[in-house]
Amino acid sequence: MEITRTTLGIAVGLAGTLFLGYCVYFDQQRRKDPLFKKKLRERRQKAQQKSTRSRIIDGSLPDMxxxxxxxxxxxxxxxxxxxxxxxxxxxxxxxxxxxxxxxxxxxxxxxxxxxxxxxxxxxxxxxxxxxxxxxxxxxxxxxxxxxxxxxxx
Structure with missing residues (x-):
């Protein structure tokens, strides 16, 4: 059996569509999670706190x-x-x-x-x-x- 370009194109298109459907489905499941927004907010707050604390805290450098x-x-x-x-x-x-x-x-x-x-x-x-x-x-x-x-x- 010989695979033609048309058959290959259809197979790739079908695989792409299935993958996109998979992504959309799991994105909706994630967004439906009642704790999603809470977890997202907490994660962003932690990241922000880390970035502000990881520098010199009050900006006061000593006189050498x-x-x-x-x-x-x-x-x-x-x-x-x-x-x-x-x-x-x-x-x-x-x-x-x-x-x-x-x-x-x-x-x-x-x-x-x-x-x-x-x-x-x-x-x-x-x-x-x-x-x-x-x-x-x-x-x-x-x-x-x-x-x-x-x-x-």
Missing amino acids: SDHQAMQSFFVKQIQLGEELVRTGDTEAGVEHLGQAIAVCGQAEYLLSVFQQTIPAPIFHLLLKKLPEVSERLRLAMKAKSKLQEEDVE
């Missing part, structure tokens, strides 16, 4: 020349990071712990402490994200210093 301000920033980032990791928001927690490491004078020692105190998957995520977080913090500090220089002029 002020040792007290740097120390305060360091402690605040450690506390925020630990709290977020404890509550299950590991991405934002790792972000804050990375910021603390970026401003720490003894980063190697702090990393060895973290290696012993936090779970291995979170520590590996921290190591993976550390260059990105450090670079972002460095750029933010650089932008802040430029703004301060412009204010002086």
Whole structure:
């Protein structure tokens, strides 16, 4: 039996129609679910909270020349990071712990402490994200210093 172009075209068209019908049917089933909108809202709220918490919370970057301000920033980032990791928001927690490491004078020692105190998957995520977080913090500090220089002029 030889398959002609017409037969092949009809088979492909029929398969496409069946697939489209399958998609429409399950989309309607999903939308009929009474908890769908509630779940969708919760998912969007969680995503929004993660994105706002994953940056420097209040936008207050420390003055690099002020040792007290740097120390305060360091402690605040450690506390925020630990709290977020404890509550299950590991991405934002790792972000804050990375910021603390970026401003720490003894980063190697702090990393060895973290290696012993936090779970291995979170520590590996921290190591993976550390260059990105450090670079972002460095750029933010650089932008802040430029703004301060412009204010002086």
